[in-house]
Amino acid sequence: MAVYALTGFSLVSLLSFGYLSWDWMKPSLVADVATDPMEKSPPPTFTRPPHIIFILTDDQGYHDIGYHGSDIQTPTLDRLAAEGVKLENYYIQPICTPSRSQLITGRYQIHTGLQHSIIRPRQPNCLPLDQVTLPQKLQEAGYSTHMVGKWHLGFYKKECLPTRRGFDTFLGSLTGNVDYYTYDNCDGPGVCGYDLHEGEDVAWDQSGKYSTFLYAQRVSKILASHSPKEPIFIYVAFQAVHTPLQSPKEYIYRYRSMGNVARRKYAAMVTCMDEAVKNITWALKKYGYYDNSVIVFSTDNGGQTFSGGSNWPLRGRKGTYWEGGVRGIGFVHSPLIKRKRRTSWALVHITDWYPTLVSLARGNLSNVQGLDGYNVWPAISEGKESPRTEILHNIDPLYNHAKYGSLEDGFGIWNTAVQASIRVGEWKLLTGDPGYSDWIPPQTLTNFPGSWWNLERLTDGLRKSVWLFNITADPYERYDLSEQRPDVVRTLLMRLVHYNRTAIPVRYPAENPRAHPDFNGGAWGPWASEDDGEEWEGGREPLKSRNKKKKKCKICKLRSFFRKLNTRLMSNRI
Numbered sequence: 001m002a003v004y005a006l007t008g009f010s011l012v013s014l015l016s017f018g019y020l021s022w023d024w025m026k027p028s029l030v031a032d033v034a035t036d037p038m039e040k041s042p043p044p045t046f047t048r049p050p051h052i053i054f055i056l057t058d059d060q061g062y063h064d065i066g067y068h069g070s071d072i073q074t075p076t077l078d079r080l081a082a083e084g085v086k087l088e089n090y091y092i093q094p095i096c097t098p099s100r101s102q103l104i105t106g107r108y109q110i111h112t113g114l115q116h117s118i119i120r121p122r123q124p125n126c127l128p129l130d131q132v133t134l135p136q137k138l139q140e141a142g143y144s145t146h147m148v149g150k151w152h153l154g155f156y157k158k159e160c161l162p163t164r165r166g167f168d169t170f171l172g173s174l175t176g177n178v179d180y181y182t183y184d185n186c187d188g189p190g191v192c193g194y195d196l197h198e199g200e201d202v203a204w205d206q207s208g209k210y211s212t213f214l215y216a217q218r219v220s221k222i223l224a225s226h227s228p229k230e231p232i233f234i235y236v237a238f239q240a241v242h243t244p245l246q247s248p249k250e251y252i253y254r255y256r257s258m259g260n261v262a263r264r265k266y267a268a269m270v271t272c273m274d275e276a277v278k279n280i281t282w283a284l285k286k287y288g289y290y291d292n293s294v295i296v297f298s299t300d301n302g303g304q305t306f307s308g309g310s311n312w313p314l315r316g317r318k319g320t321y322w323e324g325g326v327r328g329i330g331f332v333h334s335p336l337i338k339r340k341r342r343t344s345w346a347l348v349h350i351t352d353w354y355p356t357l358v359s360l361a362r363g364n365l366s367n368v369q370g371l372d373g374y375n376v377w378p379a380i381s382e383g384k385e386s387p388r389t390e391i392l393h394n395i396d397p398l399y400n401h402a403k404y405g406s407l408e409d410g411f412g413i414w415n416t417a418v419q420a421s422i423r424v425g426e427w428k429l430l431t432g433d434p435g436y437s438d439w440i441p442p443q444t445l446t447n448f449p450g451s452w453w454n455l456e457r458l459t460d461g462l463r464k465s466v467w468l469f470n471i472t473a474d475p476y477e478r479y480d481l482s483e484q485r486p487d488v489v490r491t492l493l494m495r496l497v498h499y500n501r502t503a504i505p506v507r508y509p510a511e512n513p514r515a516h517p518d519f520n521g522g523a524w525g526p527w528a529s530e531d532d533g534e535e536w537e538g539g540r541e542p543l544k545s546r547n548k549k550k551k552k553c554k555i556c557k558l559r560s561f562f563r564k565l566n567t568r569l570m571s572n573r574i
Contacts, residue, residue, distance in 0.1 A: 061303020084333035106354025113507035126154020135166030141363035149237030193517025216276035266308025320435025346386035393421035405465030
């Protein structure tokens with residue numbers, strides 16, 4: 001093991017500061033507010049299905065919340081978590097589309113064909129249309145369903161849009177990342193388009209409004225126009241705090257003493273998002289929803305460390321299967337929780353929200369087969385044991401195979417060159433190339449160079465294809481036990497084999513040039529029709545519309561007007 005020194009720091013000094021001395025099982029940084037929650041007055045009983053608000057943030061690092069010891073101010077999230085139940089054994093997926101697909105379907109991505117990468121803007125691909133989604137099940141249970149924010153589950157056909165997948169209303173973006181003010185998104189040089197939609201129409205008139213504020217305002221508007229006597233589900237998928245790093249200047253000013261520029265902007269975005277959650281919570285109380293509501297807060301994946309995020313003290317970052325990529329921030333806040341003000345170590349995965357929320361809504365799960373999630377409400381509300389004992393993080397047969405992996409290294413039952421990861425009980429196994437594996441301290445130093453980010457690097461990792469950790473005893477993944485415990489390695493490999501037998505083929509079609517926004521009036525949106533059929537699945541270029549030029553001209557004039565207006569509105573923007 002080679003240790004790379006930090007200028008002005010060393011591994012020893014970091015340890016002395018307590019960076020690596022956090023006892024995972026002690027409630028120091030995730031302390032319970034009440035030592036005996038059973039002494040609190042009992043919560044109200046369920047007299048009718050609760051209102052459900054699910055808040056998903058984008059690329060927020062594990063360290064980047066106040067109660068995890070962060071230097072970023074998140075007073076609203078801290079208070080909501082302290083008064084509810086903090087989930088400190090909570091897992092998500094390492095990148096956007098997989099987490100969102102598993103939330104919406106309750107299924108591992110190997111069971112939806114989305115086990116590789118994300119859905120790209122120009123791919124003829126989306127969440128499989130045969131999947132019954134979470135909002136559809138809630139609609140069946142009598143809920144009004146609304147989505148605000150980032151979709152990122154495909155849009156090449158209208159049938160793929162949020163309003164066709166169970167949401168009564170939608171305001172947000174369809175692609176993976178857009179400008180927070182102009183809502184432009186470029187998928188390569190010259191392939192740029194506008195991406196903000198109201199229902200199934202392009203929301204040109206909303207350009208210039210900061211998305212975090214826009215989305216919170218929309219949630220308040222929905223609550224104001226709905227009756228609290230009728231159950232409602234609102235899925236708030238903030239764009240924040242994904243790149244580009246943009247925030248109103250007054251939030252950046254709060255972190256003016258933070259030397260690292262990226263971290264400063266990122267921190268401002270997190271605090272801005274925290275205030276948006278405050279406004280949503282205030283609206284729940286103002287309009288009479290709060291007492292019968294359940295608020296779930298979750299991140300979608302680990303933080304991106306070179307864009308200001310921090311997963312410290314966990315190993316790895318967004319896009320990796322190390323804990324820094326897949327262990328998420330999560331909590332539940334609700335007056336309906338029986339044992340509040342505590343930290344839960346129950347094993348929970350993002351697929352669990354589907355059966356949990358449908359059960360809370362008194363929906364019917366008997367006709368839904370093949371769910372990978374569990375109803376974890378008794379574990380959250382009452383402190384009971386989680387029904388979940390293992391998590392398949394993923395099996396990705398298309399990811400670059402590890403150079404030193406082989407079937408022989410996998411006891412003849414598994415090719416260890418394949419990227420995969422699984423947790424069973426206290427054990428976690430990784431095969432193939434798990435991704436960037438360093439431990440990265442918070443980037444608070446001025447001009448924190450990339451070469452300093454390597455606190456510690458395992459040089460022998462370049463020749464490895466199998467890792468095993470006791471994740472309960474070693475949550476930072478510092479001690480690889482694969483050579484000491486080949487029996488455990490073999491057992492977990494057998495579980496991978498089991499899951500792999502249930503996997504469906506990967507859905508990752510070639511990009512289609514017809515998806516270019518210039519062919520769609522300057523905006524990202526559906527380009528295929530129901531009649532196009534399998535031609536689109538194969539990524540072949542369709543016939544061009546005879547009315548394309550006329551449509552493009554009309555919308556481009558409107559778009560030009562809003563761009564000019566937006567330029568004026570953004571004169572004070574940072």
